[in-house]
Amino acid sequence: MTTERYNPREAEPRWQKYWTENRCFEAREDASRPKYYVLEMFPYPSGRIHMGHVRNYTMGDVIARFRRAMGYNVLHPMGWDAFGMPAENAAIERGVHPKAWTYENIAAMRAQLKNMGLSLDWSREIATCDPDYYRHEQAMFIDFLKAGLVERKVSMVNWDPVDHTVLANEQVIDGRGWRSGALVEKRELAQWFLKITAYSDELLTALDGLTRWPEKVRLMQKNWIGRSEGLRFSFALETADGKPLDERLTVYTTRHDTIFGASFCAISADHELARHLSEKDEGLAAFRREVAALGTSEETIERAEKKGHALGLYARHPFRKDVRLPVYAANFVLMGYGEGAIFGCPAHDQRDLDFARKYDLPVLPVVAPKGTDPASFTVGSEAFIEKEGDNTVLINSDFLDGMSVPAAKAEIAKRMEAMGIGERRVNFRLRDWGVSRQRYWGCPIPVIHCAACGIVPVPKDQLPVTLPEDASFDKPGNPLEHHPTWKHVACPSCGKPAKRETDTFDTFIDSSWYYARFCSPHADVPVTPEAARYWMGVDQYIGGVEHAILHLLYSRFYARAMTATGYLDVKEPFESLFTQGMVIHETFRTLSGEWVLPADAVNQDGKWVHATTGEPLEVGGVEKMSKSKKNVVDPDEIIARFGADTARWFMLSDTPPERDIEWTEAGAEGAWRFTQRIWRLVNDAAAHAGGSDA
């Protein structure tokens, strides 16, 4: 029995040094051994690692070590998702250059990760803000452009009139810019889009093949893509006094069975027809402005009352000669979905019902439970929506009477197709991916706008288009736009003065292909075919569920786009996905509501008080670690006190990896004792075996 104790402060650096010096974790392609690619979502270099990183990277590390022990050739790389707003905010607030800020943070975090004893291949480290990384992103974008996977179009954006920039939906709080506090406007802006919708169907159906992904994530993506089967058809239009118009009104519906219950049509305020008519109708123009001012945040949508503005036009009912439907511009019709126009059937759609009650439109039920007397079946303030399994039939619907809903849909579709006014159509909720950002700290979009030649891609031999270092951040708006010289270039096509695109890419692009770059991080192509063939796809991907849709969907699209342009030959980048739970911790606050560090809370006779002020404290919930709630625990402190192995052991042993883990002082101490026990066990066994090599 030894009385020695394990000293991580001595042992951990010694082993970490050994691993580095002997390049223990550097991966090389080796066709004679089976490969295993384990990847954790790479971090944003905020400056310090947090407990979530510790948990995430420990899980990946254990898998990497396990697979190595099994004889696999393991690739386990690390890099930095290094472009983004916080670096630019630091520049605005503290005058630090985003590049300097970012690389300082990277250095600090790299040291922290090394202290964690992770078996990472640091020879493959990449940072997305490195021109040697983003030049490939630019080259691929140009090829995507040629392949028709990129589009420039005008779209509605959240515009901050004070900061002169587009804001993401998440940056709009209560209709105001999160930074400036200015009321956000909807504005039309020409933006670059990646045509992810070209893959809607495939991204959806291929989900079934991702059997090693969490069901939850697959379902979330499925709902996000949002496939619906319906009918697109058009109404003949006429004026109030019955004069027919040349143009027709095209709508999209999944409830064509309810056509006999239609009592109005509604178009989006942004619909072409509404724009056109508003030129001569000041009331309509005012209505459109009102809708635009409302913003797009969830709360405003929820609170907004259904409102419309009658256009003075009427749509002829396709099957009832005596019926015509008033056409409105309405605030609840979205331009981005379907045709931006609907027919309203109030009896069977709650929104349509609210609208009909407000404008006193007829409510005619056309679907009812089987056996109901059509004459006595009425709809009050709640629309009758049939649920799956309900036994319902069509009523008040001429030739559809008595049919089931699916039969009625089929009949209407058939008739409209025969009449040449409609067609069955599959619609998706998924939109194209707007990737333009009016920001400095991102990858420059490699195109040039020429008055004569239009949009001209930067020739590949002139890549990368690098960011100017001497940008200034003292004015609101895009520093690239303000830069005195950077944007002025000669057109690569005609040589005349032209203007460089000053928008940069959405940083989600950077993270949509980094997994491929890790296969050959120093190559002069995005990824070499040999390396990709050997290492791709990622055998185990690990990260937070908060990326279930955006990052993981974009990456799936990007792999397809790269495959379509010959850069890759893999459609699904991540063969197996694991989403780990969050790290949570107790919270405390004073009676006046200020958050207090858990370390400052002490329990006196069953009551919590502040350790130094003695102020009584309220116990808050156990919540995700966040600076604002002051319940973060710094991994560095834990590693300094107990060593990395203890922190790692606690993260793995306390709670199943997919669930939220509560960080507790007692749990950490328990993990520390356990680490000691293991060490003694091994040390004693070694002593008995006649040697000691701790």
Add this chain to the structure above:
RNA sequence: GCGGGCGUGGCGGAACGGUAGACGCAACGGACUUAAAAUCCGUUUUCCGUAAGGAAGUGUGGGUUCAAGUCCCACCGCCCGCACCA
């Protein structure tokens, strides 16, 4: 509103329809120590009982079954995602 998930000791959590609470943490008792830490041994679902033992018990209420934490129905609570998508 729509979709999904989860409710078991003080805590993390185990239980092919077959002894509920494995294993671990914490806590408590004991040993060792001048003392503490560490370590080792033991106790630990709740209630009654000195004990032997008994009773209750997996969010709530029903049901299926020889047998239910597990299967079915209804409800309650919490969490997550989407949300005026026609």
